[in-house]
Amino acid sequence: MGSASNSIAIHWFRQDLRLSDNPALSSALKSGRLLPIYILDEVNAEDAQIGDASRWWLHHSLMELNRSLKGNLRFYRGDATRILPKLAAETGAGTVSWNRCYEPWRIKRDTAIKEMLKEDGITVITENGSLLWEPWEILKSDGSPYRVFTPFYSQGRLNGRLPREPIAAPASISFAPADKYPETVDLAELNLLPRSNWTLKREPDWHPGEAGAQAQVRYFLENGLNGYKIRRNFPAAENRSRLSPHLHFGELSPHQVWHALSFKEHMPELDDDIGNFKTELAWREFSYSLLFFNPGLSNVNLQQKFDSFPWRSDAAALEAWQEGRTGIPFVDAGMRELWQSGYMHNRVRMIVSSFLSKNLMIDWREGARWFWDCLVDADLANNSASWQWVSGTGADAAPYFRIFNPVTQGTRFDPNGDYTRKYVPEIAALPNKWLFNPWEAPTDILEGAGIVLGQTYPAPIVDLKTSRRRALDAFSDLNDSRKAGVAS
DNA sequence: TTAAACTTCGA
DNA sequence: CGAAGTTTA
Numbered sequence: 487m488g489s490a491s492n493s494i495a496i497h498w499f500r501q502d503l504r505l506s507d508n509p510a511l512s513s514a515l516k517s518g519r520l521l522p523i524y525i526l527d528e529v530n531a532e533d534a535q536i537g538d539a540s541r542w543w544l545h546h547s548l549m550e551l552n553r554s555l556k557g558n559l560r561f562y563r564g565d566a567t568r569i570l571p572k573l574a575a576e577t578g579a580g581t582v583s584w585n586r587c588y589e590p591w592r593i594k595r596d597t598a599i600k601e602m603l604k605e606d607g608i609t610v611i612t613e614n615g616s617l618l619w620e621p622w623e624i625l626k627s628d629g630s631p632y633r634v635f636t637p638f639y640s641q642g643r644l645n646g647r648l649p650r651e652p653i654a655a656p657a658s659i660s661f662a663p664a665d666k667y668p669e670t671v672d673l674a675e676l677n678l679l680p681r682s683n684w685t686l687k688r689e690p691d692w693h694p695g696e697a698g699a700q701a702q703v704r705y706f707l708e709n710g711l712n713g714y715k716i717r718r719n720f721p722a723a724e725n726r727s728r729l730s731p732h733l734h735f736g737e738l739s740p741h742q743v744w745h746a747l748s749f750k751e752h753m754p755e756l757d758d759d760i761g762n763f764k765t766e767l768a769w770r771e772f773s774y775s776l777l778f779f780n781p782g783l784s785n786v787n788l789q790q791k792f793d794s795f796p797w798r799s800d801a802a803a804l805e806a807w808q809e810g811r812t813g814i815p816f817v818d819a820g821m822r823e824l825w826q827s828g829y830m831h832n833r834v835r836m837i838v839s840s841f842l843s844k845n846l847m848i849d850w851r852e853g854a855r856w857f858w859d860c861l862v863d864a865d866l867a868n869n870s871a872s873w874q875w876v877s878g879t880g881a882d883a884a885p886y887f888r889i890f891n892p893v894t895q896g897t898r899f900d901p902n903g904d905y906t907r908k909y910v911p912e913i914a915a916l917p918n919k920w921l922f923n924p925w926e927a928p929t930d931i932l933e934g935a936g937i938v939l940g941q942t943y944p945a946p947i948v949d950l951k952t953s954r955r956r957a958l959d960a961f962s963d964l965n966d967s968r969k970a971g972v973a974s
Numbered sequence: 975t976t977a978a979a980c981t982t983c984g985a
Numbered sequence: 986c987g988a989a990g991t992t993t994a
Binding site: 875889 | 975976977
């Protein structure tokens with residue numbers, strides 16, 4: 487162990503911004519004195535640059551991680567394929583470790599780096615730090631990947647191992663000598679914080695970083711799990727985990743979440759809620775599997791027939807949707823929650839996505855792009871897979887003809903109107919009966935609530951009924967022309 | 975993780 | 986005649 491303890495082990499933090507349950511970090515610590523680094527690689531990311539909300543989160547998460555590492559985290563900015571081999575050579579590191587990422591551009595880059603390091607005689611350690619099951623572990627009996635969630639989860643995962651027990655945080659860390667290393671920059675020089683006034687609008691209830699992630703799990707288990715299965719659909723309720731950004735940046739591993747649930751499994755009354763929450767964790771796994779086996783997931787319709795779908799190009803409608811002024815209150819509430827907080831309740835995500843891709847008939851990729859820029863939990867696998875699911879272009883998707891009615895949905899899932907009134911205060915005085923469809927409210931009700939449609943709040947930019955019909959007709963044409971094409 | 979249209983049932 | 990169940994897209 488003498489030589490090992492003197493050698494330097496670089497751990498490259500990426501989507502694993504934590505010390506506990508970090509397999510590659512733990513391996514690195516056994517190999518030498520730790521040189522922890524982060525590289526903001528905007529060179530290889532090409533068109534997959536992270537958005538403003540994610541950059542804000544990343545900045546704060548890195549600050550927290552550096553604090554946990556007693557200020558030893560080294561920051562770099564640039565092409566990781568150049569920075570990492572150079573750093574390894576100049577520091578004489580014997581080991582480089584990282585936890586695997588699954589975005590296509592990262593796989594390509596990391597594979598190249600691994601080869602370069604190996605040629606230099608450096609030991610490369612890669613581990614699974616962010617998925618319960620590796621995509622290639624969950625396959626159908628013929629060796630092909632699942633395209634439908636239910637069998638993926640109910641049968642496929644049985645072929646994989648049980649999620650491992652979380653690894654404890656290292657008791658102590660021996661750091662590499664704190665000399666200057668080439669090309670190091672300060673965290674501030676990564677320029678992650680937005681220049682616009684966007685941050686001012688955000689609600690201050692996010693706590694990026696490992697400690698915040700742990701606190702959020704505890705909070706959810708005590709305050710959100712009981713009743714989760716039903717109440718998770720109600721955006722005004724506390725029954726959502728809000729773990730997505732923490733999981734995305736790896737401030738917390740899914741294994742830790744899975745394991746934390748086991749402490750509640752002695753309470754039979756929670757069985758349904760725990761089972762349902764595990765299903766949500768498994769959807770994340772399924773999204774990663776879809777991305778791994780369909781690298782074009784963020785841009786290519788999984789159902790090819792949608793390649794000829796007549797998406798409308800309507801810049802004004804897209805902008806109204808983005809800014810939460812479609813005149814459909816439940817949709818506007820969701821879009822404003824997104825803009826103000828960097829987050830949107832899952833039920834509402836489905837409704838605004840359905841509205842964009844069906845009622846407005848705007849290409850789901852426009853919506854995915856907006857979400858990508860606005861969400862603090864923007865995740866290529868989850869975002870792409872979910873948009874394809876809602877818009878009906880995915881393999882195992884809600885059928886295109888399944889169109890959410892935002893009035894019905896609001897009445898059903900925000901029955902007291904708390905969520906809608908919070909984000910659309912200009913119509914808060916409306917009684918519940920007309921809160922979700924003010925355009926149908928009697929004149930005296932509108933007057934009483936101080937509302938002039940088109941002035942104090944927009945008139946709806948589309949008629950729900952006719953736009954629904956338009957989408958269904960376009961979908962029907964798509965299928966007809968396809969049949970005709972096959973027949974001829 | 976749907977909704978509209980339609981049918982049936984019971985007051 | 987409205988509630989509740991069924992079918993269909």
